[in-house]
Amino acid sequence: MRAPRIGLLYPTPDTGEDDFAALAARVTPRIDLDIVYMPWPDGVGDLRDLETEATYDAVRRLGGEAHLRAVVPEALAAHDPIDAVAFGVSSASFLHGTDGVTAQVHTLSEVTGVPATSTTAAFLEALRHLRLRRVALASVYHPSGSDHFVDRVRESGTQVVHRVDADAPSDHDLAAWTPDQITGLVRAAAHPDAQAVLLPETALHTSPLTSRLAAAAGVPVLTATGVTVWAACRLLGLIPSADDAGPLFA
16 A cells, blocks of 8 residues: 655755655655646746845745746646645745635645645744744745745744844755754744744755754754745645654644
8 A cells, every 4th residue: 555645746856845755755654745746927036036026026026926827737747546635835925915825735636636835824823723822933035025924923823022034035045054054043033922933934044053052052954945844744744754854743
């Protein structure tokens, strides 16, 4: 009998998708994770060449309904069968406003015919699951981008008591961040009133750093990699566990 198969929709090769694969390989019960590369919208070049607002426009278009309907079925065609899909781009969900996260997940499920989640939806689900009411945010985004993620968290009923904004230039740059850089961001975000620190960037290599990040924060750190894999497993009715992967996998 084959293991359940999750398709991770991911836009830019070699920018952190190996972190998802590394965590998925440690999960019990066994899952298979397929990296499904999806194209950026027409006219979008290297994000490193774009100003902040142009970057956000590109990312919104990436997660927009028209683009998802146009490219996702073709991207998945070579990966059949897939039992669930996860959209592994945080900002392409949270930039779409109050109802955008839910609407995007519905679109993905409709066009794929299987249960769907996104990294942002997974963060919100994790907050509810762990009953977190006060969190801190370790953001790699420009403050104007972080504002949108904070809004989504607050709409879910959780307070953001502290945040830092690294304003990193692109996913390529973030994929090259060292463990010290990631840990430093989390340490700067730590706050005595926070029950957890949120680290919502899918290009960071965080799966080997769970204990180190928790030690730096003094509380659990929920990463984009961790919440996405966890939520995708739950779509399949699984209760995933993995050593040294934080409270969602305990």
